[in-house]
Structure formats: C-alpha cells, structure tokens
Amino acid sequence: MTYNIPDYKRAVIEAEKILDELGYDEPPVSPLEIAEYIGLSVVQNVSLQLPTPTYIENKREIAARLDGLNKTIFVNTQQPPKNMIFAIAHQVGYFVLNKQKVVTDINSVRPLLRGKELLNPNIDEMKEAYHFAANLMVPFDMLKKYRKESNSVLSTIFTVPVTVINYQLQEFRK
Numbered sequence: 500m501t502y503n504i505p506d507y508k509r510a511v512i513e514a515e516k517i518l519d520e521l522g523y524d525e526p527p528v529s530p531l532e533i534a535e536y537i538g539l540s541v542v543q544n545v546s547l548q549l550p551t552p553t554y555i556e557n558k559r560e561i562a563a564r565l566d567g568l569n570k571t572i573f574v575n576t577q578q579p580p581k582n583m584i585f586a587i588a589h590q591v592g593y594f595v596l597n598k599q600k601v602v603t604d605i606n607s608v609r610p611l612l613r614g615k616e617l618l619n620p621n622i623d624e625m626k627e628a629y630h631f632a633a634n635l636m637v638p639f640d641m642l643k644k645y646r647k648e649s650n651s652v653l654s655t656i657f658t659v660p661v662t663v664i665n666y667q668l669q670e671f672r673k
Contacts, residue, residue, distance in 0.1 A: 505623050596627055597624070
C-alpha cells in the first residue's frame with residue numbers, strides 16, 4: 500500500500516468542518532455523535548469481530564478497528580474510557596481522511612493498537628488520523644478558553660488522555 504506524506508492541514512480543516520456543522524463550541528466533543536453523523540456505527544466489545552493481521556498476536560492489543568466496508572468502528576472496551584473515546588475519534592479521522600480507500604478494501608485499514616501507538620503513532624497514515632482526532636477532540640479555539648487549567652484538568656474537560664492535551668499544547672505553541 501502506498502501512502503503520501505501526512506496532510507496535517509487537511510486533517511485540521513476536516514475536523515473543524517465537522518465541529519462547525521454540528522455546532523460544537525464547548526467541550527466535550529462526542530466522537531460517538533460524530534461517527535453517527537458521518538454514517539458510521541460504533542460497536543463496543545472485546546472480541547473485535549474482524550480479521551486480524553498476522554502481526555498482531557492478541558486481538559486485545561487492538562484499541563479500535565475500522566471496517567470501512569460496513570461503516571463500523573469496533574472499539575475494545577478493555578482500555579481506559581478516555582483512550583476508548585480517543586480511539587473512536589481516531590478511527591473517525593481515518594475514515595474521513597481515507598474514505599475512498601476504506602469503503603472498498605478492508606485490508607487498507609490498519610488496526611489501531613493500544614498503548615504507545617494510540618497515544619504516539621509512528622506510521623504516517625496513523626499520524627494524520629491522530630492529528631485529526633486531536634483537533635476534533637481538543638480544537639484550539641476551545642483550548643484557548645481553558646489554557647490556564649492544568650493538563651490533568653484539561654484532560655477531564657476534553658475527555659481525552661493527557662498525552663493528547665500535551666500534543667495539542669505543543670501544536671498550539673508552534
């Protein structure tokens with residue numbers, strides 16, 4: 500599979516477009532509502548009923564998996580709630596940014612793994628979806644209103660892991 504360099508600007512524009520369309524101007528943002536709005540259903544379970552690539556030893560390593568053919572996000576409930584919320588937002592981003600590809604080929608979608616990959620992706624297509632999800636869940640306009648709060652308080656306000664807050668604050672300062 501070939502992939503171009505991540506288009507972070509497009510990721511931000513697409514996230515802002517959805518937030519505007521749904522009238523979000525205060526946190527928290529609901530990725531479940533957004534998934535439904537763009538035509539995706541979300542199934543919360545542990546078994547993740549999709550074929551799993553051979554490089555994944557245990558399906559429980561998967562945070563979420565997008566089935567573009569059936570327009571469904573499967574999210575693993577065996578993770579902290581903020582991680583589950585962010586995993587859904589990430590998969591929404593992957594769908595929005597790669598819709599043409601994901602609705603025709605289930606093998607084009609790499610599962611999002613728990614732990615380090617969810618919070619610090621190292622593959623370009625996952626970085627782009629991460630950037631979308633961070634800007635969807637913690638948009639700069641909303642972040643500005645609460646910038647005096649501690650990172651842990653911001654994590655609670657925006658219902659995302661602290662690492663996402665750290666990422667957005669770092670991006671905000673650029």
